[in-house]
Amino acid sequence: MKCTRCRKTAHVSLPSHHSGFCADCYPLFFTKQVETAIRREKMFTREDRILVALSGGKDSLALMLELKLQGYNVTGLHIDLGIPNSSDKARKKVEDFCALHALPLRVFEMAAWGLPIPDVKQYVKRPVCAVCGRLKRHHFNRIAVEEGFDVLATGHNLDDEVARLFANTLRWDTAYLSDQGPVLPASDGFVRKVKPLFRLSEFETANYAFLKGIEIHSDPCPYSGGASFTAHKELWGELEHRSPGQKLQFYQSFLKQGKPAFARLEKETGVKLAPCTECGSPTSAEVCAVCRIKAAVRESKAQAE
């Protein structure tokens, strides 16, 4: 296969774009997709201070590097989950990456905050992935707001977005379907959230990370076994193989035709938000879910000891 751009031997084949690229031209394709996402969705400008959530995986590190190369004002935020034999490795990848590229980094430690994820797994009787995700989102938003960032950027890619949309559609979850998208505007104590990689698949971000020499943390989380999210991605991978381009079409058609209807419905029937009486974060209850989780773990731990 030849590079669509320069006709040299291609190193990356992209069936959904009917294209292939050599190692020199592929990053140009990647940059164009990110630029298009930022421009069309009006995500941010070069004057904005952008906080980038860094897990240590290919997507978040690729996003951070690409935004820096495009001249944006970026700071990384890594949450150390406190999971033995896992979190320390992820943290080291992030710290080494930021040091190598002279990128500013903040690290927030769940253990120092009093709630390492192993405690959540042991004492909370709910799927640990869901609770962990909620805690991470809480701290990403809280730190972005407290430290005056204009926008929070995450490395969610097209596969993440399609898997999430698919899961929300299987449940016809109106609340989630009303606000899923590459941009979530700031409101009610929430900072603006953006996903500049939403036009790129996992395969596409993985190729970019490889070609840019990014050392990634690729070990799966020891607590994520059997997550439905992974199964949904596999299903969509098969569908995409049979009909290249289906993922982007499904997602973009939802944004254009489905989301506005769900947003209208949610405006009529959705719940109002108010500051949590304990931590001040926006919540639909008196005390937010994060403070309730923290209290529940504290009580269960005390009873066990």
Added chain:
Amino acid sequence: MIIVNLEPDGKRIELNDTRSVLAVLNKLRLRPTMALVARRGELLTSDRKLVHGDELLVRKVTSAG
């Protein structure tokens, strides 16, 4: 014989009678956009031919949490 270093599984696999990247992916039950394939640090598209003794990195791309 082709040697495959499979990531993130950390497995080393030997494959016989395998002469293209696509054949390697088929034997591993992977679709071409589900894994990167590299030889000596160079990415390979699935139509590339392989020769006896080639050692490949096959890195699955799906995040598993």
